[in-house]
Amino acid sequence: MKEEKIISAQSGYLHLAISLLLIAGGIFMITEGNLFALALIPILLLHIVGFTVVSPNKALVLVLFGDYKGTVIKNGFFWVNPFFTKSKISLRAANLESKPIKVNDKLGNPIMISVVLVWRVKDTYRASFDVNDFEEFVLIQSETAVRKLASAYPYDTFDDEEADVSLRSGLEDINHELEREMQDRLTMAGIEVIEARINHLAYASEIAGAMLQRQQATAIVAARLKIVEGAVGMVDMALAELSAKNIVDLDPEKRAAMVSNLMVVLCGDKNATPVVNTGTLYN
Template sequence: MKEKQAWKINGFIGILAILVLAGIGFPLILTGGGSSNGSLLAGGIVLLIAAALGLSGLSIVQPNDAKVLTFFGTYIGVIREPGFWVSIPLTNKNTVSLRVVNFNSDKLKVNDLEGNPIEIAAVIEYRVLDSAKAMFDVADYEEFVKLQSETGIRHIATQYPYDNFQEDDSMSLRKNSDEVADQLAIDLQHRLRVSGVEIIEARIMHLAYSSEIAAAMLQRQQASAVLSARKVIVDGAVGLVKSAIHQLAEEGVVELDEEKKAQMVNNLMVALVSEKGTQPIINSGSIY
């Protein structure tokens, strides 16, 4: 199915034409009924039937709505322009909303790329682009959007890990939520094209580890954060020790052999890297 425009005229002009037909038909019926001229009676009845048929073609289209017209099972077209219209008589008129709709999916429990169970939910913003497809190509386009959205969310969630612990450029659901949402929108648009629906935006609104592994994954994240912090501390300490040894040697403050340098490096690294404050031992020399 493909949307097409239905024939229509202004409703007020149609009402005027219906009143004219009725105004001519009634006198003809009265005149023909009181005389032997059957043609006047038949003409009046035809005009009244035409007026009644014209009334069946009246329709009011609200803003951001569309009237889909079918004539005894045959698709006639659609009226998109808001207003009061007269179209083909005896047509069935179904209203399809063209407004933007926000759909919040349920929290879905799926496995990410690494097999970890996670909870994920998204908000989908869409609108009907082709009313004929929405009405005739799927049984219920709103229910179709819901089911296909859940399928798309499950599919996207299995393509990426929840988090990236390798610190490389690979994508993850947590760190690259915008890119993942864009991929979700593309996937949903591909799935929903048969229903005439346009995906405006898709955003992940809930993302978390499933309850049975949340505690373990929290410990893993904390451990990863501690290791990253310790690496920064160690790198800084090494730089400070190198700078201290280089400055002592350059200014000639003290002559250090390799053993003394190793001992100094050890003491400085312990003092700089230790999480708790160190207690220095002062060597005051010997009296002998």
């Protein structure tokens, strides 16, 4: 299999001077009545066809009658064989922002996902001749890579307790995996993946409401757990302080009632309403 071959083209300014000499010579011969000057016209036109300009971060792929001759990557004004077929390819970094697509995650939940891909052409031979249209190839293969990646991981870890990485929580690891997957797919087209990142991730509309309630319930349970842990510590501290300072002597029944009241006050989701006891502790 052929590989990219970098070549140097001849200076365009030198051949521009040659063209001017041909024009001057042709005009002189015509004024002298020499009909041989007419033969210079097709030669001059053919010579002019060989002029080309290569802009910064552009490449010029040269083909002679179906045979790849090389690529010019140096920018400037050049002259090449006028029989060459010249194709210009951009070497600049390009952005691809895919549209959100619906895929199923590892557990079969429908999700909407899209990515941003930063890429550039690294091998002009492969980009020109190994694929039909390298820009379309990038678009299709990026979507295929996203579908494969999304199906390999759950959306969130609470959906799969055995999963160490999920699409939502392990974003950095997922992005690195996405870059590797895309690079493996795009190497054959001579494309270098500079960066690939997920920029949109959500449940599909048909299950978004139910999953939102589930996430809210999970958050509430986690918050309640922290509240209970803190409340138990505060009750234990209060009882220890009361006993250490001999403020009040509580029998087991009153001690249990006090613990119950403190837990209700500390763990309740509403402000407690105080009740003033005008009798004794036992009435």
